Amino acid sequence: MNASAAARSAGRVLAGAEGDPGPLEQIFGFDHYGELLALAQSSLLAGALLGLVGGLAGVFVIMRDLPFAVHGISELSFAGASVALFLGLNIVAGSIAGSLLAAGAIGLLGVRARDRNSVIGIIMPFGLGLGVLFLSLYKGRAANKFGILTGQIIAVATPQTAWLLGTSAVVLAALAVMWRPLTFASADPEVAAARGVPVRALSTAFMLVLGLAVALCVQIVGALLVLSLLVTPAAAAARVTASPVRLPLLSVVFALVSMEGGILLALGSTVPISPFVTTISFLIYLGCRLVGGRRISRGARSPAYPERAHT
Template sequence: MTFKLLTFNSQWMTTLHTDFVQRAFTAGILISIAAGIVGYFVITRKSTFAAHALAHIGLPGATGAALLGIPVLWGMGLFSVIGALIIGALGKKASEREVATGTVLAFSTGLGLYFANMSAGASKQMQSILFGSVLTITSDQLVIFTTVDIVLCVVLLAIFRPLLFSSLDEEVARAKGLPVTALGVVFMVMMASVITVAVPTVGTLLIFALVITPADTAAMVTRSPLRAIVMTMIICLVSIWGGLIISTMFPMPPSFVIVTISTVIWLIAKSIKALKK
């Protein structure tokens, strides 16, 4: 067995100025905004399993799109949103959502593998879907990311207060007459959109590093919703940009470095919180 040693890239500054790396930096900003908007509510609503599941629910959409020769991101987004609608509609309460999420996840994973076995191209596409590749993001994808960010900001401004109320205490919000089920469906669609945007960076297997881990870190540092959202964006951006810079300096997969940075920040916050108790 041989091990590949890490060799320093003396031309890393030049590499950082290439078009594909610059697009990756821009994507980092856009993805961080999206993750920050939704991440806080994922933690507050205890929807981490749903967030992880939605990334995999989009798998058959991605492999199916590869079969049909259409953009993978569109296929993945469509299936993720459909899955979000089904989970949101079937699971009116948190306990019901867990069952609905698991059921939809199992079916979608099986369907994704079936599509992958039908075509060599779809099977090959699974590698990038599972692990991501931030350095292959295109200009067209940046346009999609920007559009998603704008829509998310508009929707959040419109439903921020009732969504926050229902996230903190679902039963009281329901008793007050708030449309808890409808808010849940809207939030699930928002989460599906963010995950679809984030998957090209770290893939479905590592999606926690961008959507969940930074948000949980921020929640440990501050109880203010707005501060937590902003802090989530910052942590997410530091993880992505730091991962890009380090993986340019040394021959390491960007996804691995991004996940590592996000996890290290989370561990530091967790340790500090434990010491204060």
């Protein structure tokens, strides 16, 4: 009995309970939580990997102003997963293929920001339309269709975990190799190019790495809400620190808390994981925004920052 079957069984037990359940009781039920937790070890491992990948890649997404690109890549990742589902192929492989195709197109055709946004604007509706087409043609379980859009981490199978492990290792290794030059190129591309840093090659390489990261995150929170892992944690961290060390650390911590917290809540729930991940991530961002706002306000009142006092 896998985790999703156990979750359905727990839902039936809750539905058959005496009395009229309240709104929270209709969503949450922790009667069989211990059994589900024992079945979700691979899901927790996958969530940790995705938190690490999303937190680190998200730092450069924010530095390079690429949230729109993440959304565009996720649409073609969704299309690739839908095609694979229709053809009976590996969904993760299809998602990765779609992501790399989109990332390569954006990286090669969208050198300037204006061109990049135009390319993304073209890719997004095409990917979404293609994905919807193949999902409508698919005659299998409706849960499989729903999972591509909203995530299905609770039912991660062993082959899927192997794909996630392998792809995560590639992403993390690539980020480790390009971290310093990519940070330089992201902060000041003109000076980096003058110093001999291959700015354009790094940009294309990072887009491909970002494509892999998006494909991984689509497997967890679905194509619709992938921004909650690749944008929100890093954006939250950027509100409270600009340190090149603390920023990626906080981004990873926030992504891990969102992922693992979302999984633990989804285990005792009848709804998909994505609402929990996105809500936790959003609350973290709100908290960081409040903290960052208070620091700026205190700095504006401090004599040490006279230029801010007049703004």
